[in-house]
Amino acid sequence: MENLKEDLEDFLKMNLESIFTLTPARPVTYFGVGAIRMISEISKNLKSKGIDRAIIVTDPIVWQSTKVEQYIKPALEENGIEFTIYDKVRPNPTYASCDELANIAREFNAKVFITVGGGSHNDTAKTAAALLKNPGKTAKDLYEKIILINEAIPVVSINTTHGTGSELDKYAVAQSDGGYKPAIAGPGLYPVFAIEDPALTLTLPKRQTLSTALDAFHHSFEAATTKTRNPYSTLLSKTAIRLIAKWLPVAANEPNNIAARYWLMYASAIAGISFDIASLHLTHTLEHPMSALNPKTPHGIGLTAIFPAVLNVTYKIFPELSADLLSSIIPDLKGVPGEAEYAEREIEKWFASIGVPDKLTDLGFTDKDVDRLVENAITSPMTPLMAATSPVEVTKEVVRFIYERSLRPIH
CATH class of the missing domain: 3.40.50.1970 (Rossmann fold)
Structure with a gap:
């Protein structure tokens, strides 16, 4: 009941005049x-x-x-x-x-x-x-x-x-x-x-197991916090994050656990539907220049390296919603803007605890790469599209803050 109450309160804050496609075309899917x-x-x-x-x-x-x-x-x-x-x-x-x-x-x-x-x-x-x-x-x-x-x-x-x-x-x-x-x-x-x-x-190596499931995590969080979010995408995102929080540690340690694989694939599917109708924003916008400059960067790992700093920025815009989305990972969040840095540290700790401690320096980037990453992120043809849905303005200052803060662990 408490979660339902929180969901209803969040929905009342949405733009009721924002039109979205409730039943978009998508494939016949056998699951x-x-x-x-x-x-x-x-x-x-x-x-x-x-x-x-x-x-x-x-x-x-x-x-x-x-x-x-x-x-x-x-x-x-x-x-x-x-x-x-x-x-x-x-x-x-x-x-x-x-x-x-x-x-x-x-x-x-x-x-x-x-x-x-x-x-x-x-x-x-x-x-x-x-x-x-x-x-x-x-x-x-x-x-x-x-x-x-x-x-x-x-x-x-x-x-x-x-x-x-x-x-x-x-x-x-x-x-x-x-x-x-x-x-x-x-x-x-x-x-x-x-x-x-x-x-x-079942044959996915541990690194790919983590990377792909964390990609779904980021799809979910971003889709739930875009300017174009809606009740449908938000509920799908919340469910996906809770499933990933529960089953990803299991799959990482028990690769043949078919139940873990089942629920992670389901989470990925509904996360895909969520961002298909509500789009993405900062984390994906800033990871793409990373894996473009260094194609060996696993996409999900790159996203995870910068997400804590992104959370630092966006948490202050959506504190209650962000706390709710992360409640299965950081249960003591109160949903107030002042705990943005605490949320940032705790989510970084959780990523490390499941086997992804990577920051930009671990992925081969140095302080000298920041200027190029910032420039490519700002000038990418994709950025204006993502910036339109971002909860914060995508400026050079914001982009630089995220890259610099993501070079090394903060916790």
Whole structure:
């Protein structure tokens, strides 16, 4: 009852004239242990619509470790769908890698992409899918001219992580040559089908388990604290954070715990829906220049390195809401602006306690990199979009404060 009362009080503070899409288009999603078997029904549906040539978009490690070939290959063959495998997906895909996949798809006359993996696999495939409906365009054109993507060839997403949400959303991200990671968006980028099978995450190494689930944590917190938040996104975010707080430590220490994997994948899915309708803000805005400059930076780890400093800034705007969102991690928060630094220290301690103590210096950045990070964050094509939903003004001073304060631990 107390949580319900707090939710109602928070909702009364929302802008009641802010219009949002309660039921946006999104893929038919099959969720649960064993959901991979639904690839047979999906293949049958695709063939009934004249889709008879597919490119499987993956990488060698994911393809072999998840053993999905035993389900995908027979399903496609039984329905007369020819396929080829593109297994060159890299973390933080570049414009060049997206263009490469699009060119291969044109030569193969592909009519659908089937992704097996996480966010990078979906980003690569979604971008290529959009390029096939925009002849003469390159990935650079799409991302830097901010083209709204209304059409793309179909994408089927088989998710193997519990973090990105990209299997359910209308976004894609790619890395430029200049240290940027801009995004494209639009209804054409929603996959047509998604498979969420927690069993496919059992082979995730501990570092990826932590990184992907923490990505979902940040999706949730940001979506609940944007200017465009709404009751739907906020409740989804609160649920996702509570599930992650409970089950991520379990999955990190018991990698074969299927219940932990199930609830983390569910949390990731509803977090993806949450930010799909309410957007994101500072943490993602400032992490993208980091992983663009250093592609070896795991996205979720990079977000976690800067989140405590972001919380220091945003907590003062939404103290009660932030305290509620973090109540399962920092139960003694009172929801007053003066405890922003306490919340900052405690969340950093919690990240360290579950195995992610990383700060910017641990990720290879130094004091000398701050100027470039600030410049790339401020000038990125993505920043104005995120700044519009940020609870605080995105100035050079704010950005510099966050990067500098995130270089080393504060607790």
